Each structure stands twice: as structure tokens, then as C-alpha cells.
Amino acid sequence: MTDQDVTGLPPLRADLVIEYPFIRTTGPVVGAFLTGLREAVLVGIRRADGTVMVPPVEYDPVTSEPLSEVVEVSSTGTIVSWTWVDPPRPGSPWDTPHGLALVLLDGADTPLLHGVLVDSPDQVATGLRVEAVWKSERVGHITDLVGFAPVARDTLEGS
Amino acid sequence: MREVAVVSSAVYQVEALTFTTDVQLMVPLINEARSAVGLTQADIGFTCSGSSDFLAGQGFSFVQTLDAVGAFPPISESHVEMDGAFALYEAWVKLQVGEVDTALVYSYGKSSPGSRRDVLAVQLDPYTVAPLWPDAHAVAALQARLLLESGAVSAEGLAEIAVRSQHHAVGNPNALRASAGATVAGVLSEPVVADPLRPSDIAAESDGGCVVVLAAGDRARSLCERPAWIRGIDHRIDAHALGVRDLTRAPSAALAAEKAGARDDRLDLAELHGPTTSQEHILTTEMGLGADTVVNPSGGALAADTLMAAGLVRIAEAARRISAGGADRALAHATSGPCLQQNLVCVMEGE
Amino acid sequence: MTDTPLPDEVGEGPPIHLPPSISDVEPVLSVRTPIRLEYDFIPSAAAQQYLRAYASKRILGNRSPVDGAVFVPPRGVDPRNGVVAAEMVDLVDRGHVGSFCVTHLPIPGRKDLPVPYVSAWIHLDGADIGFLGLVAGCAAADVRIGMRVRAVWKPDAELGATAENVLHWEPTGEPDVPVAEAGNRAWALKQAATGGGDGA
Numbered sequence: 001m002t003d004q005d006v007t008g009l010p011p012l013r014a015d016l017v018i019e020y021p022f023i024r025t026t027g028p029v030v031g032a033f034l035t036g037l038r039e040a041v042l043v044g045i046r047r048a049d050g051t052v053m054v055p056p057v058e059y060d061p062v063t064s065e066p067l068s069e070v071v072e073v074s075s076t077g078t079i080v081s082w083t084w085v086d087p088p089r090p091g092s093p094w095d096t097p098h099g100l101a102l103v104l105l106d107g108a109d110t111p112l113l114h115g116v117l118v119d120s121p122d123q124v125a126t127g128l129r130v131e132a133v134w135k136s137e138r139v140g141h142i143t144d145l146v147g148f149a150p151v152a153r154d155t156l157e158g159s
Numbered sequence: 160m161r162e163v164a165v166v167s168s169a170v171y172q173v174e175a176l177t178f179t180t181d182v183q184l185m186v187p188l189i190n191e192a193r194s195a196v197g198l199t200q201a202d203i204g205f206t207c208s209g210s211s212d213f214l215a216g217q218g219f220s221f222v223q224t225l226d227a228v229g230a231f232p233p234i235s236e237s238h239v240e241m242d243g244a245f246a247l248y249e250a251w252v253k254l255q256v257g258e259v260d261t262a263l264v265y266s267y268g269k270s271s272p273g274s275r276r277d278v279l280a281v282q283l284d285p286y287t288v289a290p291l292w293p294d295a296h297a298v299a300a301l302q303a304r305l306l307l308e309s310g311a312v313s314a315e316g317l318a319e320i321a322v323r324s325q326h327h328a329v330g331n332p333n334a335l336r337a338s339a340g341a342t343v344a345g346v347l348s349e350p351v352v353a354d355p356l357r358p359s360d361i362a363a364e365s366d367g368g369c370v371v372v373l374a375a376g377d378r379a380r381s382l383c384e385r386p387a388w389i390r391g392i393d394h395r396i397d398a399h400a401l402g403v404r405d406l407t408r409a410p411s412a413a414l415a416a417e418k419a420g421a422r423d424d425r426l427d428l429a430e431l432h433g434p435t436t437s438q439e440h441i442l443t444t445e446m447g448l449g450a451d452t453v454v455n456p457s458g459g460a461l462a463a464d465t466l467m468a469a470g471l472v473r474i475a476e477a478a479r480r481i482s483a484g485g486a487d488r489a490l491a492h493a494t495s496g497p498c499l500q501q502n503l504v505c506v507m508e509g510e
Numbered sequence: 511m512t513d514t515p516l517p518d519e520v521g522e523g524p525p526i527h528l529p530p531s532i533s534d535v536e537p538v539l540s541v542r543t544p545i546r547l548e549y550d551f552i553p554s555a556a557a558q559q560y561l562r563a564y565a566s567k568r569i570l571g572n573r574s575p576v577d578g579a580v581f582v583p584p585r586g587v588d589p590r591n592g593v594v595a596a597e598m599v600d601l602v603d604r605g606h607v608g609s610f611c612v613t614h615l616p617i618p619g620r621k622d623l624p625v626p627y628v629s630a631w632i633h634l635d636g637a638d639i640g641f642l643g644l645v646a647g648c649a650a651a652d653v654r655i656g657m658r659v660r661a662v663w664k665p666d667a668e669l670g671a672t673a674e675n676v677l678h679w680e681p682t683g684e685p686d687v688p689v690a691e692a693g694n695r696a697w698a699l700k701q702a703a704t705g706g707g708d709g710a
Binding site for chain 1: 184272293400
């Protein structure tokens with residue numbers, strides 16, 4: 001197979017941008033999570049076995065039972081896995097290198113994926129205690145949460 | 160169950176196709192696979208393809224790629240927005256129904272015009288995950304760290320997988336990453352790119368395509384000296400949300416392998432679609448592959464990973480080895496979704 | 511179809527219980543999650559040739575190696591037979607209207623296009639399929655299937671490797687192509703005469 005242009009000239013090229021300006025309805029369960037974000041509160045949903053999923057989903061992923069009990073969880077949690085994103089990805093809410101982690105919030109049984117706001121990968125570790133950092137103006141969107149930052153030592157001692 | 164076999168295949172993978180459209184890529188490949196068994200499109204009972212509009216940047220892009228088949232007079236046709244291995248499953252079902260005796264399956268992916276690792280972010284939950292644009296490498300890295308820190312495998316263990324792939328890929332004209340001299344120390348000296356993953360832990364992205372011709376019963380025997388008979392094929396899925404799964408496991412891969420009969424007898428080889436070394440490790444474990452099974456003799460997806468085709472390529476690679484007489488029983492695997500969410504296993508045998 | 515009524519509670523789950531912190535506030539009902547993907551698009555070799563020729567007011571097509579059918583724009587393949595069509599042929603910049611559509615709604619961002627405008631399948635002389643163009647130079651009500659047209663090119667200084675080089679197609683005043691032979695009807699007649707397009 002020849003993957004060549006017969007003209008021998010520099011290839012013609014064009015930027016092609018595809019945009020989907022989605023506005024999605026949330027339903028009551030995802031809506032509750034986003035409402036919580038707007039109120040600077042993190043919520044999950046309780047399953048029949050008592051465990052709490054964050055973010056909440058409408059149906060139990062194992063039994064497919066409808067779920068209905070939205071519960072508040074802590075804005076503080078523990079990193080269960082992480083990676084480092086450098087350079088930041090186009091379209092992401094972060095414009096500097098950052099951590100990306102699965103954070104198990106206190107009171108939750110499943111981890112939430114979000115950014116970790118530190119300067120270098122040396123400052124992230126599994127087991128690190130982190131707390132939510134909120135935007136001052138919130139609209140009900142996952143980016144109302146700027147990310148998670150390490151829990152300040154005095155806060156930890158005070159808790 | 161009706162006997163169905165892979166009787167022919169064609170694969171083409173390169174780093175990037177610049178001036179070649181999906182149609183121009185597939186015309187020679189489809190002709191190669193059909194003519195290898197003396198068939199024209201008029202002899203094909205059913206045609207099924209797999210591709211992604213998000214790679215093409217064009218809605219319903221597959222309808223144009225059908226130009227490569229020669230779809231006139233009108234053919235019986237279907238398409239999945241999935242890897243071609245899942246298109247093969249649909250074709251296999253069609254053959255089981257008994258209405259047709261032959262099927263053409265193809266898939267292709269040309270991800271080079273866009274940023275594939277970012278395009279893959281749009282498969283994640285659109286409310287709470289995709290708006291953060293976690294790219295595919297980052298998501299795989301979260302899984303890899305969980306695996307490493309669970310003690311299931313060491314960094315050296317992952318490097319051994321990368322080295323084995325690079326060694327096996329030598330001589331594979333469709334492999335992008337091949338090296339007879341690759342060493343574990345060499346891989347471990349690479350800087351991490353998606354902590355804890357190194358470049359050699361992540362599949363080499365390729366553009367390309369794959370074509371497989373299926374035939375049933377005596378038709379297969381008349382077309383091919385040694386058809387690769389599909390003895391079992393199954394696909395299973397785990398939950399979508401990353402947080403609700405144990406990412407160090409892939410129960411759907413284990414179940415698909417069991418249902419496809421992978422454990423019923425010895426396997427000479429397994430072609431696994433693991434886009435990272437960590438995912439290949441999980442697959443090997445879940446399917447219970449032993450030391451007597453050669454894993455990824457082609458180099459596997461690590462050597463060249465054409466999105467939407469890598470799984471079908473695994474079936475083609477495994478079938479080709481059976482037809483050539485180098486193997487009697489082989490497993491081929493395809494995955495889809497984030498972190499091995501969905502898994503297809505196809506077990507083939509020679510006669 | 512049966513007359514089975516839909517269940518009353520389609521899509522309705524159980525009542526949702528909210529914690530106090532969010533039970534008395536305005537609930538979020540929708541969310542904006544735009545997706546933007548960027549591609550660096552490089553046309554195929556055939557399209558590169560076509561666009562470069564188009565910049566000098568030449569129109570290229572591909573000839574099928576199976577039955578000589580000419581496709582414009584060239585895509586490097588005969589889509590009926592699934593074979594490579596590498597031969598390039600020059601086409602004249604005149605032909606006829608195969609079919610058309612009169613649009614009365616403006617396109618955002620196209621102030622240069624007053625309504626109503628006419629888009630049409632232009633079947634060039636010597637080509638076997640039509641390609642899209644605007645018809646102008648006459649009243650929209652006068653456009654008809656079979657009407658002979660010729661290209662009105664941009665001024666030479668404004669030509670480029672783009673599909674925008676032909677401003678529109680205008681009537682030539684020549685006698686119409688009979689409707690029964692116009693556009694894809696001619697194609698269908700030819701296909702029937704040659705026994706279809708299977709090329710075998």
C-alpha cells in the first residue's frame with residue numbers, strides 16, 4: 001500500500017473541529033450529586049447492603065435494583081490510586097500539571113475520580129489524606145470541585 | 160452448534176496513514192482476504208464491520224467505508240461501533256442461524272488525525288468523569304498502580320511482559336514496536352509517562368485495518384486447507400463506572416474465557432488485546448493461562464494497537480497460526496471500554 | 511404492533527430521599543457538558559490532486575477500471591465494485607441539474623447567500639454522478655431538472671485549493687436534458703443497459 005501524494009507538494013491540511021454542545025438532563029439521582037456540588041456537599045447513594053456509592057447511580061451495578069437513598073459523605077478522603085498528568089489535557093479543567101486520583105471519601109465505599117492539586121508527583125501517594133477544594137462560584141457541575149488537596153496538618157490534628 | 164471457521168485474513172498496521180482514506184486502506188485488504196480463498200463479494204453471504212465515528216471525525220462514517228466492499232448490487236450488511244472482533248461475533252451468530260455460509264468481517268481505525276488518548280475520554284461517564292477529560296493513559300495508570308500496590312505483580316513483572324512483546328514482534332511486518340535486544344533493565348530505565356506506566360508499558364498506537372473471512376462447515380473445508388474452527392466465542396461485560404469495579408480484576412474476561420471453553424483443553428497460544436502491560440497481566444491471570452501457552456506470539460496489542468481493529472487482529476493472528484499448522488488450539492481476545500470493561504474470547508482449533 | 515399500553519411508570523424510579531443539606535434547595539435538573547474534538551485533517555491523495563487542479567479551474571474525476579464510469583470528486587475507488595480507480599480524467603465545467611432544492615431559511619454565518627437559494631446536484635458532461643453546487647443567475651422558480659448550467663468561477667486572484675472556487679452554476683440557455691435522461695436517471699439507464707454494476 002502506498003500512502004503517498006503524487007503531487008510531491010506539502011500536503012493540504014485543514015483543522016477539523018467537532019463540537020457537541022450537549023445539555024444533558026440529569027434525572028433525580030445524578031441531579032442530587034450535582035446539586036450537592038453546587039452546595040459544596042458531596043453525596044452518594046446507599047445500596048441494599050449498606051455500602052455507599054460516590055458518585056451516585058440510579059441502579060445498583062450488580063443487582064440492577066433501583067436505588068433511592070441519597071446520603072451525604074465527607075469532603076475528606078484517602079487516595080487509593082493516582083497518576084500524574086503532564087502536560088494537562090486539552091479540555092480538562094486544569095491548565096497546569098496535576099495529579100489524577102481515585103479518592104475514597106470518608107463514608108463512601110467506592111472512590112471518586114478527580115484531580116489532585118499539588119505541584120509535583122512527589123507530593124502524591126496512595127494513602128494520602130485529601131480534602132475537597134471548591135470553586136467560589138458553583139453551578140452544579142463536576143468542575144465546581146476544583147480538585148483535592150492534601151489535608152493540612154493542623155486540620156488533621158484537629159479532627 | 161454449526162461449525163464456523165476463519166478461512167482467510169488480512170492485516171495492515173502502520174504508525175500513521177497520511178494520504179490514505181479509510182476506503183483506500185480497506186480496498187486492497189478486503190480484496191486480499193477475499194481473493195486468498197477465491198471469493199468475490201457476490202459469494203459473501205453477510206458483511207459486518209466495526210469502526211468509530213469519533214476517530215473519523217465524521218458521523219456515520221462506516222457507510223462511506225462500505226465503498227471498499229463493493230456494496231452494489233445491494234449486500235446484506237451490518238456495522239458495530241466496536242472493535243471488529245465484536246463484528247465477527249455478529250457474523251458468527253448470523254452463520255449459526257444458517258441463512259448464510261460465508262461472511263466478510265472487517266474493521267479499521269485511523270486515529271492519527273486526532274488525539275486518541277483524549278478521544279477515549281468521551282467513553283467515560285458524561286456527567287461526572289468525561290468533563291474532567293482523564294485521558295486513556297491516565298485511566299490505565301490508575302489501574303496499573305492499584306495492581307502494582309496490591310502486590311499482584313511487580314514493576315519487573317510488567318517490564319517482562321513488555322520485553323516479551325518486543326521480542327515476539329520481531330518479524331511481524333505489522334508491528335510498530337519490536338526489538339530483539341529489549342531487556343527488563345532497559346524498560347525499567349525508561350522514564351514514566353503516565354506514572355507508574357512507562358512508554359513500553361503502553362501499546363504502540365497505529366493506524367490500520369483487518370479483514371477476516373468466515374465460512375461454515377464444508378464450505379470452509381473447500382476454501383481452506385486447514386480452517387481455524389471457532390469452538391467457542393463469548394463476550395461479557397463489567398460495570399462501566401471505574402469506582403465500582405475492582406480494577407485489578409476483570410471478571411468478564413474470566414467468564415468469557417470459561418464460556419468459550421478456554422480451559423477445556425491445552426492452549427498452544429493466546430493473542431490478547433491488552434493495551435497496557437498491566438492489562439495484559441490481568442488478562443493472563445483471569446484466563447488462567449499457563450506456562451505452556453505462548454502469549455502474544457505476534458507481539459500483541461502492545462506492538463501495534465489499532466483502535467477498533469486490534470481485537471480482530473488478534474483473531475486473525477491466532478487463526479493464521481492454526482491454518483499454517485503451527486498451532487492446534489488458540490485463544491484470541493478483544494477488549495472494549497475503559498480498563499478492560501468488556502471482553503470477548505474466541506477459541507479456535509485446527510482439524 | 512400491539513395495543514398493549516405502555517406502563518404508567520416508564521422511566522420512573524422510586525422516590526428519591528435526599529439528605530437535609532440538599533433537600534430544601536433548587537435541584538439541578540440539567541448540566542452542560544460540551545465535547546470538543548480537534549483533528550488535523552489531511553485529504554486523500556486523490557482529493558489533494560482534485561483540490562490543486564480545482565485551484566486552476568480544472569475539475570478532475572476518477573474513471574472506473576471496471577466499466578469506465580466517471581466519479582467526481584475523485585475518491586480513488588469505484589464504490590460499486592470496491593476496486594482502486596486511479597485514472598484521473600479532466601471534466602468540463604458545464605453540465606445539467608440532476609436534482610435541486612430551494613431553501614428559504616438563511617444559513618447562520620452566510621450573509622452572502624440571500625434566500626431563497628438553490629442547491630443542486632450538478633451532473634457534469636462526461637461524469638456519471640452529480641456533485642453539489644449552488645444554482646444562481648436565474649429566478650429560483652425557473653430552476654428545473656435537466657437545465658443546462660456552467661460554472662461561474664471566483665476571480666482568478668481568489669482561487670485556492672478549496673471547494674469554494676465555483677461561486678455558483680448559471681444557466682447556459684441551451685436546450686434542457688430530457689427529464690427522463692437527467693441526473694441519476696441517466697445513471698440508472700446506463701446501469702440497466704450494462705447489466706448492473708457487479709462488474710464481474
